[in-house]
Amino acid sequence: MGKTSNTSLDSVMTDFILLGLSHPPRLRILLFLVFFIIYILTQLGNLLILLTVWADPKLHTRPMYILLGMLSFLDMWLSSVIVPRLILDFTPASKRIPFGGCVAQLYFFHFLGSTQCFLYTLMAYDRYLAICQPLRYPMLMNGRLCTIFVAGTWVAGSIHGSIQATLTFRLPYCGPNQVDYFICDIPAVLRLACADTAVNERVTFVDIGVVAASCFMLILLSYANIVHAILQIHTADGRRRAFSTCGSHLTVVTVYYVPCTFIYLRAGSKSPLDGAVAVFYTVVTPLLNPLIYTLRNQEVKSALKRRASGRGAGSENK
Helix, strand or coil: CCCCCCCCCCCCEEEEECCCCCCHHHHHHHHHEEEEEHHHHHHHHHHHHHHHHHHCCCCCCHHHHHHHHHHHHHHHHHHHHHHHHHHHHHCCCCCCHHHHHHHHHHHHHHHHHHHHHHHHHHHHHHHHHHHHHHHHHHHCCCCHHHHHHHHHHHHHHHHHHEEEEEEEECCCCCCCEEEECCCCCCHHHCCCCCCCCCCHHHHHHHHHHHHHHHHHHHHHHHHHHHHHHHHHHCCHHHHHHHHHHHHHHHHHHHHHHHHHHHHHHHCCCCCHHHHHHHHHHHHHHHHHHHHCCCCCCCCHHHHHHHHHEEECHHHHHH
């Protein structure tokens, strides 16, 4: 059994059972294929963006595309933390996950998710500098500074994930071991704790709320200045190009923050919609990101065409 028969604090939970997404049995094979295809396309799409940015001399030295490549890298890992385990729910395989595996999944989920949150903020700051401070941009955001900023997002994300995992699993787990969710995430796991979780719930609400709200407010502030600067551009083509560049990022931010807010900032909620919303931003959003940036960014599309035709960036200028 994954739990002991008593509820003493000395009891040790050895594993959890992920109940997964509720679904009609007749749709099991279809759902397996859908999520499997989504996972493969997510990995291939983000890998294509990552390799394109890395291989194209016009892109891999520019902060905007360094950040885009890092976003693709994060999406690949975030998808890998969530989707393979989700796919197993639609097979006869055991739904058990070791206690240590549950800890690791929760840590990496919040580590990668918060790192992505910080990265979105950094991307907004980069666009603010490029559009509002064009003359100072090479000094304020060059390749070296961009690398330092990106490293900072990883460190901050790791600290955030460590805090959440430590707070969650410092509690004793000695009762039922069935997690009514498709991943080991804080709200679902805390329901199984054999202790008062009020402090954890408040800390989780404040911590995630502060991180998400702070990042979102900084993004809004950046784009308020960006919109004001764009409206000062005299040519319609210049305004269109500036809005197009920023539109991709705003679209991605929207499809990331709205579901996160729905899940984490409604303390104690057990809405049946939580699972569907969580699937959207953990499974579908990493698939959409490369599509959004590819379809809306002319430079990325041009780089992809050069790669497809076997021409380097330099050959285009000969």
